[in-house]
Amino acid sequence: MQLINPNTSERLTLRENHLIDETGKEFELVSGAYRFVEPENYTSNFGFQWNKFGDLQVDTLSGSGITSERFFKATKWTPAQLKGKIVLEAGCGAGRFTSVILNETEAELYSFDYSDSVSANYRMNGPNDRLHLFQASIYEMPFAEDSFDYIFCFGVLQFTPDPISSLQSLIKVLKPGGQLVVDFFPKKGWWTKIHAKYILRPYTSKLSNERLLKVIENNIDWLMKTYRFFSRLGLNRAVNRFLPICDIDNTIPKGLAKEKLRQWVVLDTFNMLSPAFDNPLKMEEVIDTFRKGGLSEIEGEVVPYSGGQNHVSVVRGIK
Ligand SMILES: C[S@@+](CC[C@H](N)C(=O)[O-])C[C@H]1O[C@@H](n2cnc3c(N)ncnc32)[C@H](O)[C@@H]1O
Missing domain, CATH: 3.40.50.150 (Vaccinia Virus protein VP39)
Incomplete structure (x- = not known):
């Protein structure tokens, strides 16, 4: 090499x-x-x-x-x-x-x-x-x-x-x-960018890493509950895309213990809201x-x- x-x-x-x-x-x-x-x-x-x-x-x-x-x-x-x-x-x-x-x-x-x-x-x-x-x-x-x-x-x-x-x-x-x-x-089409992350990322990516993580940590519990509520109603694709939280059902492995799952959701939500580019x-x-x-x-x-x-x-x- x-x-x-x-x-x-x-x-x-x-x-x-x-x-x-x-x-x-x-x-x-x-x-x-x-x-x-x-x-x-x-x-x-x-x-x-x-x-x-x-x-x-x-x-x-x-x-x-x-x-x-x-x-x-x-x-x-x-x-x-x-x-x-x-x-x-x-x-x-x-x-x-x-x-x-x-x-x-x-x-x-x-x-x-x-x-x-x-x-x-x-x-x-x-x-x-x-x-x-x-x-x-x-x-x-x-x-x-x-x-x-x-x-x-x-x-x-x-x-x-x-x-x-x-x-x-x-x-x-x-x-x-x-x-x-x-x-x-x-x-997939014009609708791909009709999503909370594409709307919020221009602002959230400008916050300091510490500040953004804190905002996510402080809000993740009600966001997870709301996500689950709409998911149970079969409205994951239609409604949850407007929530500033990662797509739990489709991206997080099943069967994680409660605290692990929470951490994983915090990480994936930070990963979604912090990048300078998302193309x-x-x-x-x-x-x-x-x-x-x-x-x-x-x-x-x-x-x-x-x-x-x-x-x-x-x-x-x-x-
Ligand atoms: C979501 S992470 C994925 C990391 C790993 N592949 C994984 O799946 O766990 C995206 C990675 O791409 C890296 N990245 C972004 N732009 C890059 C560049 N120009 N050159 C090299 N790495 C870059 C970031 O630093 C980040 O670690």
Whole structure:
């Protein structure tokens, strides 16, 4: 694997606790991750949420198996296929998928995120000889072109300022013959954006992380009760979309203990109201970007997981 300075494409070599290029530019290893960007940027909300709630969604701690199921169903990859392969995880967050790859496959994993969530990921999954962590942007990755056998990017594209160009960046670092799988928030029509999060996010994303979390914590109990009331009446899709709370029925795993469920709802509601960007995508535009990027055997589908309760829109292809 050839690491590069993303700004100049100069090759990097490893020296003790940093990477260095031929001009002497250094990138430090901090809390288990090489740092290529300023610590604070438009993803600081994610750094905050994952350092606070990172444990919650990791299968090995929640005992749910939901992330593993989602990963293997969405990718259609098998542990045997990934053995010894070079895999890239784009936008790793606190590392729930990192944990699946390290624990259930023998792949060599490169994971990055633009936020300081990489610190949470390292606390959860490091140190591990097969894990290489970077704080870097999808637009300026420290990897040479044609580097990876497999790339996945889950829960990320919609939160980048330009999802199509994010996809094009990923295609560049995929090896010819390599496989790419992404998921995304689906844009189904004009009504997709008639939703509390698209109405409120321009304001809520400007609150400090601490303030927004406090507002959510203070209101989550009545919001959950109201959500359940309309859900029981069969009005989830029609009415609950106007409530500033995550879609509990369709996104949260079933069977969580009461306090875990509350925390999970707080996290997903923060995740919904805090991002600087939220750009849903049409399935056809993702497929079209794969095609224009030279990928073949392209498949786009909505994948059910968690007993059919949860769904994710996925596109797969081979370069
Ligand atoms: C909802 S989280 C998903 C994290 C993880 N994939 C998961 O499913 O748990 C979205 C992640 O995308 C990251 N992200 C947003 N823009 C990015 C960019 N330009 N480059 C890399 N990561 C980015 C955020 O920092 C955040 O951790």
